[in-house]
Amino acid sequence: MLELSFEKEVVKTLTTGSNQWVERKDLYGATPEQLWANFRDKLNNNNYAKLQGHPLTDTEFNQVKRAIEVRTPYQAAKLLAAENGIGKVEVERDDAKLGTVTLELFWKADVAGGKSSYEVVRQAVRPKLAGSQDVEPDRRFDITLLINGLPLIQLELKKATVELNQAFNQIEKYAQEGKYTGIYSLLQMFVIMTPDSTAYFANAEPDHFNKAFLFNWRTRDNNSVENGLAFTRQVLNIPMAHKMVSEYTVIDQERQSLILLRPYQIYAIEAVMRRIHDHQDGFVWHTTGSGKTLTSYKTAKLAAQDPGVDKVIFLVDRRDLDEQTTSNFSAYAANDDIAINEAQNTGDLMRKLQQNDGKVLVTSIQKLHRAVKKTQAQLLTGKQSRFSKTLKQRVIFFVDEAHRSQFGKMQKKFAQRLSIVTGTVTPVLPSLTKTKNSSRVI
Structure with missing residues (x-):
C-alpha cells in the first residue's frame, strides 16, 4: 500500500x-x-x-x-x-x-x-x-x-x-x-x-x-x-x-x-479499578524491571480519586522501602493532582490515619501491624480507638511485593488482628507484586 x-x-x-x-x-x-x-x-x-x-x-x-x-x-x-x-x-x-x-x-x-x-x-x-x-x-x-x-x-x-x-x-x-x-x-x-x-x-x-x-x-x-x-x-x-x-x-x-505507560500497565490499572468497584481483592503480577512502581503509583492515584474510596494505604514489606517508595511516588506526584504522605513511625501512622486529606499514605506492614495490635489491646480493655473507626471506612490496601508479605507470618498475624478490629479480613486488598510470571490480574 x-x-x-x-x-x-x-x-x-x-x-x-x-x-x-x-x-x-x-x-x-x-x-x-x-x-x-x-x-x-x-x-x-x-x-x-x-x-x-x-x-x-x-x-x-x-x-x-x-x-x-x-x-x-x-x-x-x-x-x-x-x-x-x-x-x-x-x-x-x-x-x-x-x-x-x-x-x-x-x-x-x-x-x-x-x-x-x-x-x-x-x-x-x-x-x-x-x-x-x-x-x-x-x-x-x-x-x-x-x-x-x-x-x-x-x-x-x-x-x-x-x-x-x-x-x-x-x-x-x-x-x-x-x-x-x-x-x-x-x-x-x-x-x-x-x-x-x-x-x-x-x-x-x-x-x-x-x-x-x-x-x-x-x-x-x-x-x-x-x-x-x-x-x-x-x-x-x-x-x-x-x-x-x-x-x-x-x-x-x-x-x-x-x-507513557505500556499496554500491560494500562490493562493492570483498569483491572484493579474494576476489582475495587466490585469490592474484590486481587493480584497484579509484574516481571522484574517492567515498571511495577509506575503501575503502583498510577493505580493508587486513580483509587484515591475515586469518590467511593476514603483512603488509600500503600504497604511495603520492609522498613527500608518506606523512604524509597515515597520518594518514587513523590517524584511522579509532584506535578499531579494528588499528594503522597509517609508515616515516620507507628504513632505518626496512627495520627495520619485520622486525617481526611485524600492523600496516598505509604507505610510498612510492620508499622500497620503494630498499630492494629495496639488497637486490639485497647479494645480488649474496653477502650474505644479512633484507629478502629478508620479501618471501618472504605480503605484500599495496596501490598507491595505480595509474594513475600502476603503469605508471611506477619501478614497472617495482621489479618487475624484486623478481623478482630474491623470484623472483616478484606476491606478490598489489591496487591501489586513482582514475580517471574507474566503481567496479569487474577
Whole structure:
C-alpha cells in the first residue's frame, strides 16, 4: 500500500463508526498560523462565560501563545495537568474592568463528550525556522490529532516496504530542527506506523529520544498488534486516545520527563479499578524491571480519586522501602493532582490515619501491624480507638511485593488482628507484586 493510500485509510478509520474524530478538510496542509487561529476559536468558545462574552484580543491571545510555547515536553505535560487535572493559562485583559481571567485549555478527565473536541489534520506544514540551516524549506506532518485545537498526538506514516525505524529517525530529526515548537510545543505522543508495523512513544527533548521507550501495542491476551489500522482502532479511538495523553501518562519530576505507560500497565490499572468497584481483592503480577512502581503509583492515584474510596494505604514489606517508595511516588506526584504522605513511625501512622486529606499514605506492614495490635489491646480493655473507626471506612490496601508479605507470618498475624478490629479480613486488598510470571490480574 502506498503511503498516501495508507494515510487516507488511517483517517477513515479515525473518523468513522463510533469515533468522535472529525477530519478538518479545510485545514489540509495547515500552517502554524492557521492552527493557532483554530485553537483561538476553541479557546474562546470553551471559555465564553469566563470571557464574559468578550473574545480574546490579539494582545491577549499573544499571552496565551507565550504560555503555551514551553521549552520542553516535561513543561508541556505540567501545563496540561496543572490544577486538578485541568490545563490552565492566566490572561490579563486589555480592558482593566475585565481584570485577569484564568482560561481552561485541557481537561484530563473530560473524555468522550463534554467540552473536549477531537479533530484530524492531514499534511500540516511546518515552515523552515528563521536562521535555520534546513535543506528543505518546510516539513509536512502526515497526521496531527488535535484535542481542543491543541496538537497533542502526531502520526508519522510509512509505506509497507519502509522500515519503521525510519519514521522514528525522521521525528528525531524534526525535533532537532526545532519543528515541535510554537503551536506544537504541547505534543505529548508520537505514533509511527506502516500497514504492518506500529509503535508509540512519548515526546522528549531533541537529544533525549530513546528507542528503548518505543512501545508496541498488545491486546489484553498479550497478542501483538502490529497492523496500523488495528492499532488505530484500538488505541487512537475516543476515549482511549484522550486517556493516553492524560490518565496514562506520568510526569517524572526527578528525570524532568514525560512517561507513557505500556499496554500491560494500562490493562493492570483498569483491572484493579474494576476489582475495587466490585469490592474484590486481587493480584497484579509484574516481571522484574517492567515498571511495577509506575503501575503502583498510577493505580493508587486513580483509587484515591475515586469518590467511593476514603483512603488509600500503600504497604511495603520492609522498613527500608518506606523512604524509597515515597520518594518514587513523590517524584511522579509532584506535578499531579494528588499528594503522597509517609508515616515516620507507628504513632505518626496512627495520627495520619485520622486525617481526611485524600492523600496516598505509604507505610510498612510492620508499622500497620503494630498499630492494629495496639488497637486490639485497647479494645480488649474496653477502650474505644479512633484507629478502629478508620479501618471501618472504605480503605484500599495496596501490598507491595505480595509474594513475600502476603503469605508471611506477619501478614497472617495482621489479618487475624484486623478481623478482630474491623470484623472483616478484606476491606478490598489489591496487591501489586513482582514475580517471574507474566503481567496479569487474577
